[in-house]
Amino acid sequence: MTIETKILCSNRAVRHLEPLNARHTFGPAAVVFLGPPGAGKGTQARHVANEYRFPHISTGDVFRTHVAKKTALGLQSAASMRRGMLVPDEVVCGMLMEHIRDLGSTGCLILDGFPRSLAQAKWLDHFLHTRTGESHEFPREAPVAIQINIGRDQLLRRLAGRRSCPSCGRLYNLHFQPPRNPEICDYQGAELAMRPDDSESVVCERLMVHDQNTLPVTEYYRRKGRLLEIEGNDTVNAVRAAIAVGLESVFAMQQHKRHRGLGI
Numbered sequence: 406m407t408i409e410t411k412i413l414c415s416n417r418a419v420r421h422l423e424p425l426n427a428r429h430t431f432g433p434a435a436v437v438f439l440g441p442p443g444a445g446k447g448t449q450a451r452h453v454a455n456e457y458r459f460p461h462i463s464t465g466d467v468f469r470t471h472v473a474k475k476t477a478l479g480l481q482s483a484a485s486m487r488r489g490m491l492v493p494d495e496v497v498c499g500m501l502m503e504h505i506r507d508l509g510s511t512g513c514l515i516l517d518g519f520p521r522s523l524a525q526a527k528w529l530d531h532f533l534h535t536r537t538g539e540s541h542e543f544p545r546e547a548p549v550a551i552q553i554n555i556g557r558d559q560l561l562r563r564l565a566g567r568r569s570c571p572s573c574g575r576l577y578n579l580h581f582q583p584p585r586n587p588e589i590c591d592y593q594g595a596e597l598a599m600r601p602d603d604s605e606s607v608v609c610e611r612l613m614v615h616d617q618n619t620l621p622v623t624e625y626y627r628r629k630g631r632l633l634e635i636e637g638n639d640t641v642n643a644v645r646a647a648i649a650v651g652l653e654s655v656f657a658m659q660q661h662k663r664h665r666g667l668g669i
């Protein structure tokens with residue numbers, strides 16, 4: 406399967422889209438969201454999951470649940486994080502495997518925050534393939550990746566412009582959602598604060614680490630013809646519409662393939 410890459414956000418491309426039905430028995434086993442921190446992939450992943458009624462899995466949430474419940478995998482990952490190390494692939498994959506099995510859903514999984522390494526991407530393909538082979542009445546296709554592309558300058562503006570009110574917790578962005586008075590909360594007049602990990606140098610470091618880890622993941626999906634690239638330097642709604650157009654084409658293609666296979 407080769408899907409059309411590079412879908413630009415253009416109003417001409419935006420049309421009314423009927424939400425796909427979760428009961429559709431064709432389509433990819435998972436849609437994974439890729440993109441640098443600040444690209445809005447969490448927001449977009451939740452949109453897609455809600456709109457199409459597919460199960461949404463945020464790896465961050467799965468992580469926190471395991472750590473809070475003190476499961477064996479949770480304790481292992483907490484130990485790695487305490488030592489400032491990356492959580493090993495087998496621990497991350499183990500948590501995800503348990504979570505997916507507990508979900509028991511045959512719908513297309515919406516993954517956000519996974520895979521973060523080439524090994525994880527390969528593991529996901531293998532796991533979903535054996536899973537659909539074993540237990541699913543309707544086997545699904547291999548996962549598809551949606552990569553939200555956004556320029557570094559734009560990301561720096563987004564991330565370094567974030568502020569929060571230490572008193573009421575409201576969030577602002579100096580560029581996109583500025584307070585009425587510079588650096589002052591609209592509600593209680595408290596001076597806004599920046600999270601230490603939103604400073605420009607820390608953001609640059611985070612983006613670099615992200616690129617190092619996930620470029621091989623992007624390349625993997627590209628080589629397999631399963632990468633959908635979306636221009637992310639636009640409003641949330643425009644990006645959302647571009648993603649919907651891209652996903653519709655993937656589902657339409659796979660439905661066509663299924664029908665051909667069934668001789669319909």
Ligand SMILES: [Zn+2]
Pocket residue numbers: 570571572573574575590591592593594595
């Ligand atoms: Zn406030």
